[in-house]
Amino acid sequence: METGIHNTSEIGRLRKVLLHRPGQELENLMPEYLERLLFDDIPYLKEAQAEHDAFAQCLRDAGVEVVYLIDLVVNSLTSPEVRQELVTQFLKEADLPDEAAGKAVAEYLSELDDRAMVSAMMAGIRRSDLRKQGGRLSDHLSGLEEGYPFAVDPMPNLYFTRDPFATIGTGVSIHKMHTVTRNRETLFGRFIFEHNPWYQNAPRWYDRSASSSLEGGDILVLSPQVLAVGISQRTEGDSIDQLAQTVLSQSKTFQKVLAFNIPKSRSFMHLDTVFTMVDRDKFTVHPNILSDITVFVMELGENQQMQIRQETGRLEDILKEHLGLSQVTLIPCGQGSVIDAAREQWSDGSNTLAIAPGEVVVYTRNHVTNRSLEEAGIRIHAIPSAELSRGRGGPRCMSMPLIRDDP
Numbered sequence: 118m119e120t121g122i123h124n125t126s127e128i129g130r131l132r133k134v135l136l137h138r139p140g141q142e143l144e145n146l147m148p149e150y151l152e153r154l155l156f157d158d159i160p161y162l163k164e165a166q167a168e169h170d171a172f173a174q175c176l177r178d179a180g181v182e183v184v185y186l187i188d189l190v191v192n193s194l195t196s197p198e199v200r201q202e203l204v205t206q207f208l209k210e211a212d213l214p215d216e217a218a219g220k221a222v223a224e225y226l227s228e229l230d231d232r233a234m235v236s237a238m239m240a241g242i243r244r245s246d247l248r249k250q251g252g253r254l255s256d257h258l259s260g261l262e263e264g265y266p267f268a269v270d271p272m273p274n275l276y277f278t279r280d281p282f283a284t285i286g287t288g289v290s291i292h293k294m295h296t297v298t299r300n301r302e303t304l305f306g307r308f309i310f311e312h313n314p315w316y317q318n319a320p321r322w323y324d325r326s327a328s329s330s331l332e333g334g335d336i337l338v339l340s341p342q343v344l345a346v347g348i349s350q351r352t353e354g355d356s357i358d359q360l361a362q363t364v365l366s367q368s369k370t371f372q373k374v375l376a377f378n379i380p381k382s383r384s385f386m387h388l389d390t391v392f393t394m395v396d397r398d399k400f401t402v403h404p405n406i407l408s409d410i411t412v413f414v415m416e417l418g419e420n421q422q423m424q425i426r427q428e429t430g431r432l433e434d435i436l437k438e439h440l441g442l443s444q445v446t447l448i449p450c451g452q453g454s455v456i457d458a459a460r461e462q463w464s465d466g467s468n469t470l471a472i473a474p475g476e477v478v479v480y481t482r483n484h485v486t487n488r489s490l491e492e493a494g495i496r497i498h499a500i501p502s503a504e505l506s507r508g509r510g511g512p513r514c515m516s517m518p519l520i521r522d523d524p
């Protein structure tokens with residue numbers, strides 16, 4: 118059955134990718150709330166958009182079809198009932214202070230066409246936007262607490278399309294996110310995979326209704342048979358148990374999951390912030406975590422019972438064994454310098470997006486790591502990143518492959 122998804126590796130030639138062009142949600146960032154909204158600084162929207170457009174153009178120039186999140190969401194609103202369902206669920210998850218606030222927001226959204234409504238949901242809704250609406254004064258005075266300027270918070274992390282859901286094989290895992298702010302984003306994924314005619318047949322490997330967190334930056338499709346998943350600040354072991362059981366028993370292709378236990382910290386929030394695949398046998402890695410990584414191999418045994426064993430030895434050897442390679446090269450972020458590695462990893466030097474075997478998109482600012490990649494024979498496409506990198510994600514975080522050639 119056609120599912121609209123084919124993603125069997127990290128490096129097969131990329132044919133179609135999902136991006137989100139940063140929008141007004143970045144203009145709704147305020148210093149007081151940055152930490153809760155998972156930003157370290159406020160990007161200048163106009164420049165962030167120009168950088169993001171350069172990213173999209175770089176992909177198009179390489180023959181990749183770029184589709185945008187907002188289009189997929191709008192195309193999933195296939196009837197007034199579906200649109201109403203989205204509004205109802207959005208309001209339920211918006212943390213509104215009371216019913217009057219809910220009514221005011223619903224009224225505000227009801228006057229917008231589908232695209233403008235989805236855009237407003239993404240951008241967040243300022244209390245001042247609601248005050249412009251008509252209606253009864255009492256609706257506006259009650260509920261929305263004085264002092265806090267938003268009726269509904271923005272979703273500034275949407276341009277990291279890697280995380281709220283992830284394509285694996287011909288299916289998708291829709292995530293329960295570690296934080297409330299990012300969990301709101303996954304509602305769009307739910308609607309796309311329930312209602313968008315192109316994607317509604319995709320098998321579901323994980324769902325946002327799960328009780329433990331799983332984020333897409335922790336999921337790497339190493340080969341058509343092997344999946345890697347990070348046990349990280351954002352992804353819990355229980356979620357990996359559940360994902361592995363489903364994918365290994367239902368996908369018909371994947372045979373094992375390698376669970377990478379990485380340090381739990383803000384700068385290493387996901388596995389792909391410290392480790393990405395750039396060629397059949399080459400990987401970027403943050404040198405500071407090499408000694409801290411432990412790898413567990415998960416496979417189904419008799420009666421579909423999960424068998425788990427801890428690997429010992431060097432990461433290169435573990436990868437060689439499970440990917441059937443005769444050699445593996447690890448390319449350290451920052452060429453092994455403690456200072457360059459820390460600085461460039463902070464701005465996602467290890468976070469590359471492969472568009473073909475041995476060909477990756479990287480940020481210009483990570484020039485030390487980029488030089489190492491070139492020295493290892495990797496072709497790099499460097500994109501500007503002064504503003505985009507303030508959100509703590511790189512080219513891989515900003516993209517979700519929909520279709521890749523087999524590796």
Ligand SMILES: NC(=O)NCCC[C@H](N)C(=O)O
Pocket residue numbers: 155156274277279280299333334335386387389390508509510511513514
């Ligand atoms: N895969 C990734 O590492 N994504 C980067 C997400 C950055 C975002 N500000 C977050 O903290 O979730």
